[in-house]
Amino acid sequence: MTENITSADGTTLAVDTIGHGAPVILVGGAFNDRSTVAGLGAELASSFTVVTYDRRARGASDDKSDDYSVANEVADLGAVIDHVGGRASLFGHSSGAVLVLEGAMGGLPVDRIAVYEPPYCADENQPRPPADLYDRLAALVAAGDRDGATELFLCEAVGVPAEVIPGMKAGEGWSFMAGKAPSLPYDILVSKPWQVMPFERLARIGVPVLAVYGDQTSPLLAEGTRAVAATVPGAELTVMPGEDHAVLQRPAALAAILAKFLG
Template sequence: MTENITSKDGTTLAVDVIGQGAPVILVGGAFNDRSTVAGLGAELASAFTVVTYDRRGRAGSDDRSEDYSVANEVDDLAAVVEHVGGRASAFGHSSGAVLVLEGVMRGLPVDRVAVYEPPYCADENQPRPPADVYDRLKARVAAGDRDGAVELFLREAIGVPAEAIAGMKAGEGWAFLADKAPSLPYDVLVSAPGQLMPFDRLAGIGVPVLAVYGDQTAPNLAEATKAVAATVPGAKLMVMPGEDHGVLQRPAALARILTTFFG
């Protein structure tokens, strides 16, 4: 059953809770909502109380803030943790992985953290988006140009080739992506693709961390995941053979890994 909770600034968040056991919060990345992590949640529900939520500005959650900020989303995660008793473990995928790590670095009561392919910039020589991509993305969202915002994010923030974007626009899934357009500036802000990952802050994390990537994923995502594992004290690194960034569509193997780690 979906419940609505209220974040610090009055934003309403849609939250689903299933299963039984210690609480584990699942946080999706760009273009994700609670429906895209539901398959993973179903796999975990026999062992844990699984909590999924729509990040602000997506699906069943609104956004009452006057502007974008990472603090808004950290406050949202804090509200979800409070909703399930005040402490929880968390899994994040892509920008959701960065958000979970950011929450821990800001002191949220999270006991264990698993991340899948956080899109940090781990190497100063790695290509980075133009410095103004956030401002242009926000302007397209403000103008109501959802298609343009999605195209800009895919092309310049992620680096998807133009021909691939054209194919995506012709597919049935484009409307789902366009629906998430108002939340894309949050993904850019939290992941900060134009900046180097915060090595010093990550080195201060004091809870168990598992960093996972697929061996078929983009090289920059693999390097970022390895860098998280190498930087967080005591963190573990795991590679999933045959997997890429779309692991949430095939959740069974990931669920087995998470069950062992969170158990």
């Protein structure tokens, strides 16, 4: 069932709810919307009330703000929590993982949090994109250059080699990704890959946290996930054999891990 709810600044968010039980909100990352977490939601629906939503500026959600701000997305998450009764557990994938952690650090009423491969920079010696990446990305979006914004994000935020991009553009998935381009400044702003992760703020999280990564993912994503588990008091760490960043395409094993932690 899809419903439209209103965030604090008047932005309309498309929200889907399935299943029965304690509420769990699933939050996708860059180039994701509620459809890409639907498979995971279906796996969890027998045990939980599963809520998915289109983050602002993507899918069927709009964006009434005149600027990009992490606070906007935290407020959106708070509106979804209100919609499901005022408290919920959260799962986030990639930049969605950073967003749900931001929600906890911002004091949202959260019971438990699970994250998959948050794209944090865990070490100042790691390679990082330049600090003007956000400005350049926002400028491309403002100019209506969705292909350019998508390419910039993939090359400089994700690390896709430039020579791979033409083949991606020729593939059937490019239009889906480019359609999410207006939301990419939010993904980059919440993750801030040019900065080292906020260790002190993470260390103040007071709810149970599970950090998960796949052993076939990039070393930087693995390191960032391990750093979350090492920094949040009492956090658990799980490594999924044979998995990488595309785990949402194969949700059954992840669902079993989440059901055990969230249940």
